[in-house]
Amino acid sequence: MKLITNNYELTKLIIQDSRAAGTKIPLRFLRTFLNAKPIIEPEYFDVCPILLVHPEVDPMTPFKLSESFYKRLKCKKRCVILEGTGHFPIEQPGVEQMKIAVLTLLNEIENTFESKED
Template structure:
């Protein structure tokens, strides 16, 4: 994997992410002794920032996929939890979010995101041969599904929501969300996201096991919107409702339920 250096880093220069740590339990806080390693990867004209957290003797790697308005560093407390339990984690920023960027912003669309992640999966497998599990949050859940169907090299799929915008009800809910409307993104990216249909219909999905960890108090994407897509999924699947947790699951007991469900799912994948 080609890597470059860049002047912007989360560890030293762009530190606003630290303000979010107080919302997590202290054992999930990032400190100077456990910060992610930062890398840059260039694919075509896209510069992708990667947060990497490795664990000794890890047999599996989890790739985090953030949602709209997020970035890989905001998911670092969850990555730290998985690292502490023996899993490698890599968290890319998807342009134009986080530190990642592209020199041709006008050509950026949702399909490009899928292609970026598909290529990154291939590069990660070439890097060390470890099986890759995708963990998508918010709209990153459906993006993880699209990527898994495109890559066909994914060991497992974990999502917090299934925002299927080919469903008119789901599309209406996304369009009405004032928090999404306030984010500046290319119109081409927004249009292609809203019009994206599954490359593989859920009834035909047989690539890997699926775990849906849906927050109970998710006002942005209620469980009923994810449930319809989940029920259509073929193959091995399970879901867990995270009690008391909102769209970004930090509340208890949902946060602990998330930890238990994800670790159990990963352990089952290891034993297959």
């Protein structure tokens, strides 16, 4: 959890918080999480568009780990690398980039529904 943010003071607060990184996680949950298989393999997934917002400076989850799965997705997809952000993205300009990416995706989805209603 020491890699959760790139801000020492914030990381310290998160680790001390019993409802955040200071909580206990049952081993059963970890085992289930680590052994989970997708219901739909990414090569066949076309249910909805996917937006991957990935921190640029994330020692906890390197982009390579996310990228390999992302590349396998069949659906319409977009990847935005959040400049200057860590795993818990709080740094600018990445936070603004994330906001714009999410709002753009939501707008595209809304426009898709509106055009189907016509």
